[in-house]
Amino acid sequence: xxxxxxxxxxxxxxxxxxxxxxxxRELFDSINDxxxxxxxxxxxxxxxxxxxxxxxxxxxEFIGRRAADFMRPKFKQLYDSGYLSQVxxxxxxxxxxxxxxxxxxxxxxxxxxxxFRPEKGSPFISGTGRxxxxxxxxxxxxxxxxxxxxxxxxxxxxxxxxxxxxxxxNNLLMGVQGRTSLMLMDIDSSHPHYEHLKxxxxxxxxxxxxxxxxxxxxxxxxxxxxAADPNELVDNSAEMFGRTKKEITIRSxxxxxVWMVEIDRGQIEQVLLNLYVNAWQxxxxxxxxxxxxxxxxxxxxxxxxxxxxxxxxxxxxxxxxGMGMDEKTVQRIFEPFFTTKEMGRGTGxxxxxxxxxxxxxxxxxxxxxxRGQGSRFTVYLPAGRxxxxxxxxxxxxxxxxxxxxxxxxxxDDEDIIVEVGIKMLEGLGYKVLTAKSAIEAIGFxxxxxxxxxxxxxxxxxxxxxxxxxxxxLKEIDPNxxxxxxxGYSIDGQASEILSRGCSGFIQKPFxxxxxxxxxREVLEIPNGCGS
Numbered sequence: 421x422x423x424x425x426x427x428x429x430x431x432x433x434x435x436x437x438x439x440x441x442x443x444x445r446e447l448f449d450s451i452n453d454x455x456x457x458x459x460x461x462x463x464x465x466x467x468x469x470x471x472x473x474x475x476x477x478x479x480x481e482f483i484g485r486r487a488a489d490f491m492r493p494k495f496k497q498l499y500d501s502g503y504l505s506q507v508x509x510x511x512x513x514x515x516x517x518x519x520x521x522x523x524x525x526x527x528x529x530x531x532x533x534x535x536f537r538p539e540k541g542s543p544f545i546s547g548t549g550r551x552x553x554x555x556x557x558x559x560x561x562x563x564x565x566x567x568x569x570x571x572x573x574x575x576x577x578x579x580x581x582x583x584x585x586x587x588x589x590n591n592l593l594m595g596v597q598g599r600t601s602l603m604l605m606d607i608d609s610s611h612p613h614y615e616h617l618k619x620x621x622x623x624x625x626x627x628x629x630x631x632x633x634x635x636x637x638x639x640x641x642x643x644x645x646x647a648a649d650p651n652e653l654v655d656n657s658a659e660m661f662g663r664t665k666k667e668i669t670i671r672s673x674x675x676x677x678v679w680m681v682e683i684d685r686g687q688i689e690q691v692l693l694n695l696y697v698n699a700w701q702x703x704x705x706x707x708x709x710x711x712x713x714x715x716x717x718x719x720x721x722x723x724x725x726x727x728x729x730x731x732x733x734x735x736x737x738x739x740x741x742g743m744g745m746d747e748k749t750v751q752r753i754f755e756p757f758f759t760t761k762e763m764g765r766g767t768g769x770x771x772x773x774x775x776x777x778x779x780x781x782x783x784x785x786x787x788x789x790x791r792g793q794g795s796r797f798t799v800y801l802p803a804g805r806x807x808x809x810x811x812x813x814x815x816x817x818x819x820x821x822x823x824x825x826x827x828x829x830x831x832d833d834e835d836i837i838v839e840v841g842i843k844m845l846e847g848l849g850y851k852v853l854t855a856k857s858a859i860e861a862i863g864f865x866x867x868x869x870x871x872x873x874x875x876x877x878x879x880x881x882x883x884x885x886x887x888x889x890x891x892x893l894k895e896i897d898p899n900x901x902x903x904x905x906x907g908y909s910i911d912g913q914a915s916e917i918l919s920r921g922c923s924g925f926i927q928k929p930f931x932x933x934x935x936x937x938x939x940r941e942v943l944e945i946p947n948g949c950g951s
Contacts, residue, residue, distance in 0.1 A: 454549035476522030590907030593929035598840030601932035667706035679803035702742030826873035858889035879906035
């Protein structure tokens with residue numbers, strides 16, 4: 421029989437076991453991954469140091485508590501039905517769960533748990549985990565940026581379609597407006613058709629406003645760009661809105677020494693009032709509207725998927741305490757003709773127009789909303805004066821018709837526009853020559869340029885557009901006088917051509933009075949366009 425160990429030998433063995441356990445525990449605690457054991461109700465029996473550090477609790481605060489105690493309320497039931505029941509049924513479970521730390525932060529853990537049934541003792545769960553919070557948040561950020569980029573691309577495509585429709589519709593309105601103006605030339609207010617014709621003009625203006633909304637969404641419409649103080653702009657528009665909506669409490673927080681922005685004030689006021697009205701409609705029983713301005717600099721990494729330039733911006737936030745929107749509504753909120761309002765209460769163009777106006781100012785707009793938690797619309801406007809000068813709008817308050825006798829070359833590829841243009845110009849006393857393409861107009865001017873006093877040039881034509889045509893005409897005659905005409909607005913390509921020295925711009929549909937005054941304005945410029 422083997423000799424029984426002596427007391428000293430037993431004591432030495434125990435000491436060796438304690439040292440091995442201490443070494444094992446130190447190794448266990450030095451591992452960065454999470455290691456834990458739980459009983460079958462989910463209470464922690466043991467966890468390594470990384471677990472305590474991540475959750476922010478001491479071992480005494482942590483051990484003995486169920487993992488569900490560290491979850492948000494809506495996930496606690498899933499812990500029992502999803503996690504524990506699966507471990508007991510299949511012997512293991514793996515996945516990713518979110519937990520709350522001691523200081524209230526949210527962390528995401530990727531885990532793998534296995535059920536052990538030892539020969540002696542109670543069954544228990546042993547598992548390992550890893551903190552994947554940064555990965556989850558990065559993935560969410562990437563998905564959000566991808567969603568914003570797809571939204572921007574979708575809106576750009578819809579905007580191109582809307583702009584084309586508005587352009588063609590403005591050409592049709594030009595034909596109607598031109599012929600209406602010609603008929604009004606030959607009758608006075610006593611004529612039985614006079615009121616009907618004036619009514620037609622009123623309807624044309626209304627239709628032009630509708631296409632103006634589409635153009636504002638699609639390709640711009642900044643007629644009168646000036647430097648503006650965002651604080652003053654937001655405060656004034658909010659004061660005006662607040663006077664009519666007493667049930668809304670308006671609270672504001674404005675950046676001191678806020679940067680100036682270069683904007684069409686009327687259009688940005690339209691944006692703000694539209695956002696205020698949407699907030700009011702989301703708070704039918706009253707509520708609070710929070711307005712905030714802030715200077716910030718967006719770097720290249722941040723703006724890369726957003727189709728805007730890096731640099732200085734002013735952020736304007738409009739937040740309401742209303743009913744909020746679900747995710748599907750948020751994804752479609754800026755689409756043309758999409759509306760959450762009941763039949764007859766909205767066209768769906770409001771926020772689409774807002775999106776287009778901000779986009780055409782070189783900025784962006786974003787929305788965050790959750791059902792029952794209100795909505796926040798955030799507008800980013802670039803700070804600082806853009807290059808180029810602004811262009812004045814024709815004064816519509818002067819009703820004197822200004823005729824003339826000069827020779828005008830009228831260039832447009834649409835028959836309906838050419839026909840009515842000839843009649844309008846001849847009605848004003850001008851001699852009219854026509855060309856139905858830019859190439860034809862250039863050839864005409866090479867031959868007859870010395871006899872032509874002004875060219876009215878359409879912006880959008882096949883083969884060669886108005887911009888290239890203007891450049892070639894100016895090569896022939898640096899002092900040439902050119903009046904640009906388009907169903908699109910003055911922003912974008914038209915403003916670029918004007919900055920190169922072109923004489924003026926008139927947007928279709930225009931009436932006889934506007935045409936007469938714009939022609940005289942251009943013809944009276946000394947030395948032609950200049951540069």
